[in-house]
Amino acid sequence: MMNWRAALQLGRVSNLPTVWSNVAAGAALSGQLPGLPVLARLLLALSLIYIAGMFLNDAHDRRIDAVERPERPIPSGRAGVVEVFVCGYAMLGGGVLLLAGLGVPALLAGLLLAGCVVGYDLYHKRNRFSPLIMGLCRALVYITSALAVTGGRLPPPVWLGAMLLLAYLIGLSYAARHENQGRIAKLLPLCGLAAPLLYLFTQPPDWLAALCLALFAAWVARCVWLAFRRQPDIRAAVGGLIAGISLNDAFLMAMHGLPLWALGGALAFVLTHRFQQRIAGT
Numbered sequence: 001m002m003n004w005r006a007a008l009q010l011g012r013v014s015n016l017p018t019v020w021s022n023v024a025a026g027a028a029l030s031g032q033l034p035g036l037p038v039l040a041r042l043l044l045a046l047s048l049i050y051i052a053g054m055f056l057n058d059a060h061d062r063r064i065d066a067v068e069r070p071e072r073p074i075p076s077g078r079a080g081v082v083e084v085f086v087c088g089y090a091m092l093g094g095g096v097l098l099l100a101g102l103g104v105p106a107l108l109a110g111l112l113l114a115g116c117v118v119g120y121d122l123y124h125k126r127n128r129f130s131p132l133i134m135g136l137c138r139a140l141v142y143i144t145s146a147l148a149v150t151g152g153r154l155p156p157p158v159w160l161g162a163m164l165l166l167a168y169l170i171g172l173s174y175a176a177r178h179e180n181q182g183r184i185a186k187l188l189p190l191c192g193l194a195a196p197l198l199y200l201f202t203q204p205p206d207w208l209a210a211l212c213l214a215l216f217a218a219w220v221a222r223c224v225w226l227a228f229r230r231q232p233d234i235r236a237a238v239g240g241l242i243a244g245i246s247l248n249d250a251f252l253m254a255m256h257g258l259p260l261w262a263l264g265g266a267l268a269f270v271l272t273h274r275f276q277q278r279i280a281g282t
Contacts, residue, residue, distance in 0.1 A: 002079035010058050010073050010084060011051035012282070014275035017268035018245040019043075019050045022138060022165075024264060025249035026145030028256045029157040034149040041098055042145055045110065048095035053117040053137070055088035060121050092117065099144065106148035113140040131177070131189075135169030138245070160199065161252055167195035168248060172241045175227060175234065176282060183232050193220050193241065196248045199255060208262060209254035215266075216247040239281040243272040 002010070023042050027034050034042065058065065058074055059081055066075040073079035092114055099110035116137045124130035139162040146158040171192035178184045196216065205213060219240065227237035250265030272281070 002073060002083060006073040006078040008279050010055050010079060012054045012279070013051065014279040014281045015242050015272055016047055016050065017271040017275070018242060019046055019141065021246040021249035021265040021268035022046070022141040023145045024261055025161065025252050026142035026158065027149045028253045028258050028261055029142065029155070029161045030146035030150050030153070031155055031157070031256070032149050038102065038149060041102060042148055045095045045098035046141055046144065048091045048098070049110070049113060049117060052088045052091035052095065053121060055084050055091065056118065056121040059084045059088060099148070102148040103151055105152040106144055109140060109144040109147050113137060113144060116140065131170045131173035132166075134173040135166040138169045139163070139166040157202070157256070160202070164195045164199060165245075165248065167192035168245070172238065175241060176238045178234055184227050184234065187228070190224065193224070196251065199252060203255065205255060208259055209251060212247065212251035212254045212262060212266065216244060216251055219244050219247055235282055239276050240273070242281050243269050243276065246272060
């Protein structure tokens with residue numbers, strides 16, 4: 001039976017704050033903030049779906065990890081593949097059931113999210129479209145959260161934010177695919193990392209939004225530098241880009257006049273970066 005340390009590593013729980021900031025940003029973009037009970041249910045449901053996806057990812061990649069990453073919980077013998085599959089699908093089902101209490105639109109979006117998670121875990125190694133599927137998983141967190149708090153409406157800012165997050169995740173996922181190769185072959189697929197800057201065309205930023213955007217741009221530039229310096233550190237670059245998701249969320253929430261929520265997004269970035277130093281985020 002797996003111990004708590006193996007479970008935390010399987011779930012890559014260091015990245016959970018980025019899921020929480022995604023939930024908050026999705027609600028903020030909808031223009032209708034959730035009450036505490038709805039927010040708590042959303043955070044728990046989408047956290048379960050995220051952790052489930054990580055469990056199932058390791059279960060399906062166990063043979064590859066045995067060669068490339070033998071220290072992971074399954075190939076090292078600290079977790080059994082059957083129990084990982086059972087826990088993964090149980091958490092996935094639990095997350096979807098929690099969304100069922102937030103209305104039919106949120107449930108349908110949650111089912112689509114769960115389908116994308118399973119599809120990615122099954123086919124991502126040999127699928128050229130796997131970065132797109134991973135991006136859809138994150139974009140659907142925005143959409144699910146917005147549908148839950150509005151009762152079924154998706155205002156234009158939600159669509160725009162989700163598309164920009166999708167582009168960012170495509171760039172991030174492309175970098176992640178080269179983690180074990182030691183270098184990234186092409187720079188062009190990383191252009192999606194700059195997509196969140198396009199949100200500036202919706203309205204002029206105030207000082208807090210401008211600060212969040214500056215921090216986001218500087219952090220992404222640092223991560224790209226890590227990936228392309230003379231001795232590349234792709235794993236550190238990918239982990240940093242994952243943490244940067246929350247800086248993007250903070251920027252979007254600041255653009256919608258929610259300074260405290262934006263500070264929460266910035267805190268999620270700090271927590272993710274700190275947690276990754278204890279539990280690998282990739």
